[in-house]
Amino acid sequence: MAEKKQIHSGHRQRMHDRVRDYGFDSLAEHEALEYLLYFTNARKNTNPIAHALIERFGSFAGVLEASEEELCAVEGVGPATARLIHLLPSFSRYYRRSCAKERRRLTTSEQIGEYLMAQFHGKRQEEVLLVALDDQGRIGRTAWVGSGGADRVGLPVKKVVAEAVRMGASGVVLSHNHPGGNVLPSREDLAATEEIVRGLAMVEIQLLDHVIVTETEYCSLRQENRMPLYDVHSGQVLLASRSPRRTQK
Structure with a gap:
């Protein structure tokens, strides 16, 4: 069990290094979801959850467009994770509007x-x-x-x-x-x-x-x-x- 935790920890660090060095765009769709899920799953292996979400909703965009209820129906996704995923398009829209307001x-x-x-x-x-x-x-x-x-x-x-x-x-x-x-x-x-x-x-x-x-x-x-x-x-x-x-x- 300790060995599995060590392998998992090393995988997360490699993902962090990859995003730092090459940007979020360097990730495949399931990897982007896996990385996103780190923020609500401090110790859990999020790779299977990411694959399950892609399989259920078809794409990264499809996952973000799903309702919180639909997301919670996927094994491993709790209310906090569902809320974070569901709100991401709103965060993005808010950010773009904020940028636009600077050029009034x-x-x-x-x-x-x-x-x-x-x-x-x-x-x-x-x-x-x-x-x-x-x-x-x-x-x-x-x-x-x-x-x-x-x-x-x-x-x-x-x-x-x-x-x-x-x-x-x-x-x-x-x-x-x-x-x-x-x-x-x-x-x-x-x-x-x-x-x-x-x-x-x-x-x-x-x-x-x-x-x-x-x-x-x-x-x-x-x-x-x-x-x-x-x-x-x-x-x-x-x-x-x-x-x-x-x-x-």
Whole structure:
């Protein structure tokens, strides 16, 4: 028994050394879980638990997305371990938002895209976010104004306009996510953008951009010259047409 403990202790130290020298990315998925489990299992061999979790949920991401109840059903996983694993995506999202807050002045499409990707990080359903910017590009209020399923969300024109008025904004950025991974705007996205531009113009608020994000990239309609423009003289919305490109981060 003492010999087994010594072997196990040596294995942990080798894992610590590996992470120190080569980074967490050097680990395979089951090794990453094994290493993570060290923090709630001071003496237990976590390798079998890690393999059981991967087998049950399919991948490292699948494990992190499981509920606490599902995690506790795996042998060797207690409430503390389940809570730690389940909260990791929230920790990551909080971290990315905190980083984004340090760059509160957004003056380029790249800065806006990076900020919005942080807001949507880890979300599995389509949602709609409205962000008010002042004349200096500083972020004012933000509001979630819509939610949908995993592959579709309506862009609520009336709610967007009402929320922009409530914010007291002169300019806003609209954003929604595509959890499925296709960052390109759909016909429905473009048609809704046109209606929102028109609705906001009626209350003298400018839609500065509509940004679609995934976990790894974003598409800014303004950057791609796809943003509709409201002509105050004719009262018409002028449409731009150009095939968008993807911008990866």
